[in-house]
Amino acid sequence: MSITLVTGGTGSFGTTMVRDLLSRDDVDQIRILSRDETKQDAMRRSLNDDRLRFFLGDVRDPMSVRDAVRGVDHVFHAAALKQVPSCEFFPLQAVQTNVMGSSNVISAAEDAGVSSVVCLSTDKAVYPINAMGTSKAMMEKVAQAYARNSPDSGTTVSITRYGNVMYSRGSVIPVFVEQIISNKPITVTDPHMTRFLMSLVDSVSLVHYAFENAKPGDLFVRKAPACTVDVLARAVASLFGNDDPEIRVLGARHGEKLYESLLGREERAKSEDRGDYYRVPLDARGLEYELFVEEGSGENIEVEDYNSHNTEQLDIEGVKSLLLTLPEVRAELERHT
Numbered sequence: 386m387s388i389t390l391v392t393g394g395t396g397s398f399g400t401t402m403v404r405d406l407l408s409r410d411d412v413d414q415i416r417i418l419s420r421d422e423t424k425q426d427a428m429r430r431s432l433n434d435d436r437l438r439f440f441l442g443d444v445r446d447p448m449s450v451r452d453a454v455r456g457v458d459h460v461f462h463a464a465a466l467k468q469v470p471s472c473e474f475f476p477l478q479a480v481q482t483n484v485m486g487s488s489n490v491i492s493a494a495e496d497a498g499v500s501s502v503v504c505l506s507t508d509k510a511v512y513p514i515n516a517m518g519t520s521k522a523m524m525e526k527v528a529q530a531y532a533r534n535s536p537d538s539g540t541t542v543s544i545t546r547y548g549n550v551m552y553s554r555g556s557v558i559p560v561f562v563e564q565i566i567s568n569k570p571i572t573v574t575d576p577h578m579t580r581f582l583m584s585l586v587d588s589v590s591l592v593h594y595a596f597e598n599a600k601p602g603d604l605f606v607r608k609a610p611a612c613t614v615d616v617l618a619r620a621v622a623s624l625f626g627n628d629d630p631e632i633r634v635l636g637a638r639h640g641e642k643l644y645e646s647l648l649g650r651e652e653r654a655k656s657e658d659r660g661d662y663y664r665v666p667l668d669a670r671g672l673e674y675e676l677f678v679e680e681g682s683g684e685n686i687e688v689e690d691y692n693s694h695n696t697e698q699l700d701i702e703g704v705k706s707l708l709l710t711l712p713e714v715r716a717e718l719e720r721h722t
Contacts (some may be wrong), residue, residue, distance in 0.1 A: 390457045391417040392444055392490060393464030395424035396398070398505065401585040402592065403462055407434055417443055418453040419464065428712050430491040439501035444486030452492045460502040461592055462490050463519070468555055470510070473639040481519035495531075495540045503595045504528045505588075506546040506604075507644040508581060511652075511690065530652035532602030532667050543599035546606050547593050548581025548645055552713045556612075561621040564715075567590025568722050570631040571595065571622060576615035578637075579644045582707060584610045594662060602667025608649045608657075611693035612704050622705035624714065625722060649693040663691070 389406055393399045406412045419425060420443045429439060442449025446463045453692040456459065465483050466579050474553030487504060494502045506525050511516030528542045552558050563569050586633055591607040597606070612620075615632065622630035648656060648663060657664040689695055699707065708714045 386418065387412050387459075388414045388456055388457045389459045389461065390418060391452045391461045391463060392418045393462075395428050396420055396463060396530065398585060398588055400428065402414070402463065402589050403428070403432070403437070405589050407432065407436065412436070416457065418444070418450065424659060444489055445481050447489045450489045451496070452517040454490070454493045454497045454499060455589060457497060457499050459596065460490065460494050460499055460596065462487060462502060462504045465505070467507070467517065468521060469515050469517045469640050470638055473515055476516035476520070479516050479520040480523075482600070483517075484523045484527060485526070487524040488614065489527060491531050491542055493528065494542075495535070495538060500712060501596055501599070502540060502542045503592050503599070504533045504542065504544050505592065506544050506671065508548040508647045508693075510546065511646040511649050514642060517640070517684045518702055525633075525647055529602045529667055533669055536601070541599055541601050543602065544604040545595045545597045546647060547583050547591055547602060548589050548609055548611075548628060548647060549587050550583055550585055551708070552711050553585060557617070557707070557713075558621060561618055562625070562717050565625045565627060565630065566644050570633040571618045572633050572635050573614045573618055574635050574637050574641060575643070575691060576632065577641045577643065578614045578641070579611045579698075580617070581609040581611045581645060581647065581693050582699070582704070583607065584707075592664070598664070600666070604652070604665040606663040606665070606691070608661055608663070608696070610697040610703070611706070612699040616699065616701055616704055620708060623701060624705055624708060626678050634650075642691050646690040646696045648688045650688050652689055653688050
């Protein structure tokens with residue numbers, strides 16, 4: 386009997402992950418650990434599948450995590466605080482959930498004999514300038530430290546890192562759609578900002594790839610196109626019949642970058658290109674720093690980071706084609722055009 390746990394299972398990614406798992410014949414039970422009973426009830430009713438088991442709890446609470454993980458084979462750890470502004474104002478809350486909560490999940494998984502834990506991270510963890518990205522970078526370090534310090538563990542802990550997930554909760558595309566439908570100006574922070582574009586389906590594929598291919602401590606990135614915020618706004622407007630929208634520039638918010646990176650230059654220097662993915666193996670070196678005084682690391686870091694400025698850039702038509710792959714966008718178009 387195969388049992389999978391999805392932490393944060395009622396969120397945007399978690400819901401997509403659960404639906405994907407339900408479509409597979411090799412999953413006998415799916416557990417959802419989350420703290421929102423309203424979302425759990427809505428998910429229970431909408432999916433109506435007896436393979437689902439709901440656990441009310443919080444990754445901050447070790448006991449609720451241990452109850453949910455008992456007897457589980459695989460864990461997809463998606464529970465997190467993800468909104469940049471809220472984490473900026475309440476950074477200790479980001480630490481409690483994203484860092485300590487992740488440590489609780491990994492520790493409970495090891496104690497329960499879980500075979501694989503895949504932790505979800507973000508491009509904002511690379512060269513972080515905000516509390517959310519910093520807390521996710523620390524989450525990655527916690528996962529890698531476990532792999533480094535537990536070489537004989539039967540639990541493989543790995544990390545996936547991805548950029549903006551289109552139409553996920555709190556993303557900008559639903560805001561643009563609402564503004565366009567209401568005949569309001571489209572508000573953007575900085576039209577020159579670039580962001581990676583990834584669908585929820587692509588993010589689920591990345592997690593499955595990590596689960597199937599990871600060695601302890603591995604980090605995986607799925608290659609993705611990008612565009613400027615201006616192009617994204619105009620593409621959304623064009624889909625709804627407005628090729629010349631009014632765009633109002635608000636200025637950058639707390640903790641926003643001009644562009645995001647999925648791999649730092651140091652990581653890219655040692656990464657393995659796997660076609661649609663990059664794999665960054667664990668740096669398993671010990672603490673004998675004196676060795677590097679004489680021998681060095683042998684790594685060449687004279688490469689660029691992999692970022693939303695130097696990846697494939699989509700124009701308006703390219704973004705429109707990508708947006709039309711999203712069921713949420715197609716549903717909005719059916720309602721309003």
